[in-house]
Amino acid sequence: MSLKSTPTRYGNVAMAFHWLTALAIIALMVTGQMMDGPIEAARQIAILQWHVPMGLAVLVLTLARILWWVIADRHPDPLGSGLQALAAKAGHAALYVLLLVMTISGVALMALSGAGEVVFFGSSAPLPEFTDYLPRIPHGLGSKLMIALVALHIAAAIWHQRFKRDGAMTRILPKRG
Ligand code: HEM
Numbered sequence: 001m002s003l004k005s006t007p008t009r010y011g012n013v014a015m016a017f018h019w020l021t022a023l024a025i026i027a028l029m030v031t032g033q034m035m036d037g038p039i040e041a042a043r044q045i046a047i048l049q050w051h052v053p054m055g056l057a058v059l060v061l062t063l064a065r066i067l068w069w070v071i072a073d074r075h076p077d078p079l080g081s082g083l084q085a086l087a088a089k090a091g092h093a094a095l096y097v098l099l100l101v102m103t104i105s106g107v108a109l110m111a112l113s114g115a116g117e118v119v120f121f122g123s124s125a126p127l128p129e130f131t132d133y134l135p136r137i138p139h140g141l142g143s144k145l146m147i148a149l150v151a152l153h154i155a156a157a158i159w160h161q162r163f164k165r166d167g168a169m170t171r172i173l174p175k176r177g
Pocket residue numbers: 025028029031032033035036037048051052054055056058059099102103104105106107108109110130131136139140141143146
């Protein structure tokens with residue numbers, strides 16, 4: 001069991017970052033979708049009390065993950081070569097960018113709208129209209145793009161595992177035995 005990655009598999013720290021982020025993203029997409037469309041204010045406040053801390057956790061995880069790659073770890077060797085390796089690299093980079101866009105736009109949305117007072121500090125003021133604030137645009141568009149990229153990411157992992165049989169999934173899962 002190695003903390004750092006090797007040329008053939010991800011280390012435990014990288015695996016933990018990956019799966020914790022994946023779980024949090026599922027929860028954020030579900031809670032985000034629950035707020036899509038008309039919603040009672042009390043219900044939206046209750047959802048945001050989960051959505052915001054979880055989104056902040058993803059921001060911290062993403063920054064820690066980037067720092068970990070920069071200062072301590074190296075990615076395993078790419079699977080496949082040429083265009084395929086390049087596509088995988090571009091897809092992963094796009095996911096990182098999107099994680100930063102989503103989390104930073106979320107923080108900006110809360111900060112600019114002043115919703116924190118209502119969501120976390122019991123203010124009885126009405127919830128702000130989030131669509132009046134610019135960061136709501138990248139947050140909404142980013143969430144749609146994220147669904148598409150995550151679906152592509154999962155499809156690629158299944159394709160590698162099932163048809164190329166190159167162990168793409170096993171190298172990001174804890175070793176058995
Ligand atoms: C990767 C991280 C995140 C994901 C995947 C995510 C996902 C979503 C989704 C899918 C929506 C609904 C969008 C729509 O219906 O168009 C949403 C709304 C929202 N998110 Fe996030 N979010 C993330 C991070 C954050 C963070 C860090 C914050 C605040 C610190 C935040 C604050 C909000 C707020 C205030 C709304 C409500 C907007 C409204 O009702 O109009 N989000 N989020």
